Amino acid sequence: MALPVYASPLERVWYFSRLTICALIFLFLISPILVIIPLSFNAEPYFTFTEKMLAFDPEGYSLRWYDLLLTQPGVPTDVPRDAAWWGQVWREAAWVNAAKNSVIIGFFSTIVATVLGTVAALGLSRAEMPYRKAVMAILISPMIVPIIITATGLFFFYSNPCSLLTWTGLAADSCGRLAGTYTGIVLAHATLGIPFVIITVTATLSGFDHSLTRAAASLGANPTTTFFKVTMPLILPGVISGALFAFVTSFDEVVVVLFVAAHDQQTIPRQMWNGIREQISPAILSVATILVIVSIGLLATVELLRRRSDRLRGVTGV
Amino acid sequence: MKKLLILSTAMTTVGFSASAAELAVMSWGGSYETSQVEAYNKPFAAEKGVVVNMLAADNPATQIKAMVEAGNVTVDVFDVELSDAVRLCDEGALEVIDHAALPAGVDGTPAADDFIDGALASECAVANIVWSTVAAFDSTKVSGADSIDDFFNLAEFPGKRGLRKGAKANLEMALMADGVPAAEVYDVLSTPEGVDRAFAKLDTIKSEVVWWEAGAQPPQLLADGEVVMSTAYNGRIFAAAVGEGKPFEIIWDGQIMDFDLFVVPKGAPNKDLAMEYIAFATDSQRLADQSKYISYGPARKSSAPLVGMYQDGKTAMAPHMPTSPEALTNALVNNFEFWADRDVELNERFNAWLAN
Amino acid sequence: MADLSAAPAALLTTADGRPLKAALARAQQQAKRRAFLLVLPLLAFIVVTFVLPIGQMLHQSIYNDKFSANMPRLVAWFESTEPGTVPDEAAYEALALDIRDAAVARTIGEVGTRVNYEYSGTRSLFTSSGRKFRSLEPPYKEAVLEAEPKWADPAIWATMRQVAPAYSTNFFLAAIDMTRNEKHEIVAVAEDRQIYVTLFKRTFFMAALITVACLILAYPVAHLLATLPLKWSNLLMILVLLPFWTSLLVRTTSWMVLLQQQGVINNTLVALGIIGDDGRISMMYNQTGTIIAMTHILLPFMILPLYSVMRPIPPSYVRAARSLGASSWTAFRRVYLPQTLPGIGAGSLLVFILAVGYYITPALVGGADGQLISNLIAFHMTNSLNWSLAAALAAILLGVVLVLYWLYDKLVGIDNLKLG
Secondary structure (H helix, E strand, O other), X not given: OOOOOOOXXXXXXXXXXXXXXXXXXXXXXXXXXXXXXXXXXXXOOOOOOOHHHHOOXXXXXXXXXXXXXXXXXXXXXXXXXXXXXXXXXXXXXXXXXXXXXXXXXXXXXXXXXXXXXXXXXXXXXXXXXXXXXHHHHHHHHHHHOOHHHHHHHHHHHHHOHHHHHHXXXXXXOOXXXXXXXXXXXXXXXXXXXXXXHHHHHHHHHHXXXXXXXXXXXXXXXXXXXXXXXXXXXXXXXXXXXXXXXXXXXXXXXXXXXXXXXXXXXXOHHHHHHHHHHHOOOHHHHHHHHHHXXXXXXXXXXXXXXXXXXXXXXXOXXX | OHHHHHHHHHHHHOOOOOOOOEEXXXXXXXXXXXXXXXXXXXXXXXXXXXXXXXXXXXXXXXXXXXXXXXXXXXXXXXXXXXXXXXXXXXXXXXXXXXXXXXXXXXXXXXXXXXXXXXXXXXXXEEEEEEEEEEEEEEOOOOOOOOOHHHHOOOOOOOOOEEEEOOOOOHHHHHXXXXXXXXXXXXHHHOOHHHHHHHHHHHXXXXXXXXXXXXXXXXXXXXXXXXXXEEEEEHHHHHHHHXXXXXXXXXXXXXXXXEEEEEEOEOOOOOHHHHHHHHHHHOXXXXXXXXXXXXXXXXXXXXXXXXXXXXXXXXXXXHHHOOOOHHHHOOOEEOOHHHHHHHHHHHHHHHHHHHHO | OHHHHHOHHHOOXXXXXXXXXXXXXXXXXXXXXXXXXXXXXXHHHHHHHHHHHHHHHHHOOOEOOOOOOOOHHHHHHHHHOOOOOOOOHHHHHHHHHHHHHHHHOOOHHHHHXXXXXXXXXXXXXXXXXXXXXXXXXXXXXXXXXXXXXHHHOHHHHHHHHHHOOOEOOHHHXXXXXXXXXXXXXXXXXXXXXXXXXXXXXXXXXXXXXXXXXXXXXXXXXXXXXXXXXXXXXXXXXXXXXXXXXXXXXXXXXHHHHHHOOOOHHHHHXXXXXXXXXXXXXXXXXOHHHHHHHHHHHHHHHHHHHHHHHHOOOOOHHHHHHHHOOOOHHHHHHHHHHHHHHXXXXXXXXXXXXXXXXXOHHHHHHOOOOOOOHHHHHHHHHHOOOOHHHHHHHHHHHHHHHHHHHHHHHHHOOHHHOOOO
């Protein structure tokens, strides 16, 4: 929005004040995320910039909170950091274990969400799909329904999965439970991630040129070959973006975990939740900093994929 | 379903399932949890080879009913307040604990006589400590506050107040600050006018209150300067003041004493081990050991002579206990029957009051 | 169609001699089936792990058998008598025996809790009766009234009659601060117990406020992004997308660090001498904190749809309006703004839908008056354990969200949801 040559002086003032306003809004968007990064290196247990920090005195900064992530609750701090020590960190440190759980839950739920979501998106983007709008509305709903409602629904369902069958009149009696199991959390997180996969993959498919698959078929490729050799490479960027969204959804999810997980099933968001409620020690900020760096990486990946996808599909511009 | 099976097998092989010799205990977190880990869990692990996992909750009692009703009991032992133990026992959420199986005191007194009055009041619970809800303040921001009236006196002691988000303790303190003698608090509170009076007193400071839920929050709120005075569990203030050198002081006037007790939920995964743990943790020596880490009084008479110094080796614990003579000048003992019966309705009223 | 059937000789056929119309219909049928089969696994998955569990949970809002399952004799007596019947010896016998059995089975607390939902202050009557009724002898009416005179209160009997059937709409009434009186009429509950209507109003008000705040902040930014050259707008877009990709808990933590009394903002203001050390502003543990943090968190959901609507608007329209003599304000109001309305609608609906159901941020920074209806649902789920009331509140919230979702689908179309 370059300033037109015919602008009046008043309009010039307005133009620059508008730019200032926009700059302030960008500051509002980004500063909360950036401010925690230096604070996580605070040598003192405070959440504000100490005088030493502001003077850039190296003594004002330290890695002690990052160290805490490796040593809480019972890893010794005053021994040489050899392979055995790292082994103990890997097995015992609470945050490391939470990270392992988060990654494993995120990995499996992403796979479930991506496979089911991609296949469904292929069906949804066909012109012949019956009840398209209604089905789409149901599949997107996990993103729209308040998380507390989803969590309470799953709380009852998971404590006795077969009660659902009893309730719908299909079967009687109880059978096992999903509450407190990793399978249960994975299924719940997959459900929450599915809308993102559907949205990104159908968006990729919307620009998909169907004459390509027809060409493949007319050249003698069977549907499986066509899918893997023609369709898949073209929609892959969308699928990966969707998968990343699904992973982040799982990786950041805390409410369902609070309701259905066992008490010893810690994840990173759950550890953070507990930490924030009791006291925000700078250790939380160091976790937050690590997560911000992870999200920068994810964002970069998704952006690259989106551009690649646009280029492949021949879409220019936006 | 097959996919699910493969998935869950895959995940168990990654190494998740809990092994048999583990016990899950849910307590109140923070410095109280530390004291239990040091005094009970470490010796228990050393002696019986059982790993005790500590879990924290704002109030462990609220988790029990949900777990039992949903058939999803994942914790073996809970640490709860007396009124909650009585209520949950009434509602069939707890296992009965055989008090006769508890060990005799170190001086040979049978357990039934060794525990102080009320510590074995519920057949489903065994007390470990006596603690109290007190008012505390930051002495760098407030000076000279020495009675519960001062906590409610915004004119003389301006600044934010921290209060536990719930009816219990707040109503009693409000009445005591309003001039009701400790001995009559529950009589007054049993009448609708008494409840109105308590809420009217709370109204006078409502605009200045920051509500807390977890026991670890009040010292944090005081340290962060979010509040200048707060109600708190006395041990948490002690741990922050003596343990970390924070400038906090306790107002013993108007303190409300209560027990914390161990209970076992119906359907606990390791019921027998849980019973063993409770018997172990509540013997004379263990209870006395706990007071080395936090200023809560042991629930056995025979532990009292064993109480010594704080872990720093120079602070005598006895004067910091809620049961010390100077702390008892105007103290209230929590009426567990009152709260077991009226907890639900008074909290309902409290929530409506809070929202409006 | 009509002339085709009139002239069957002219029917087009496929190579194998079948009518083309039938073959086409069949092929289409097959394609339909194939498309549906691709979607079916996911649809089944979502229905089983999401739709049905929520349905089952909502069912509890009208079903609660805590009384009926534990007080069988009394339920039978209520069924066999007319409403308003004065309790006779048979009724007291049923009461005494049921309470005795329930006390032995340790379910008396649940019965009392159920009745207490409708008639506050009665729970203790049941639990104390449970302790006293263990050894009652007939005649029961006398014995019961001697042990607990409060049982003579006709209101208690009317309430018990109400809660005797497992199915009732009472929890929905409770969710809007209503109850039934002794005569079974619907009336408002006592003023000092009203809470839910206030909370629903506050939730909608705060969601609306956050939506407006997001719109005001998003509009200039989206406009700037839409009018800058792509190279620059893509770069600035990162500033919008990074918060979007950052963990919700991280963003909430950041705001706590910024807004605390001893936090970055207050410290800066004190250091600059704008406020005194004792005049620090409370921005956290109240509505202000919730609104600031949620506006920040939901802002990208407003910027993105606005941007995607603004980008294709050719700048020549506004220029044309200006050249025809419109002031810049008129050109904006009459030419540009109307073209961005779809984006405003999409963004506002999305932000409002997400804000109404928010849980985590209000729970952490909300304090007492920044709590939303989701937090109360969680409270009844995990603390008071009044699951039926939680389900009724959830049903109302879900109803509102689904209506807005339907509206969104009508106005914007779900297919047009975009993520970055």
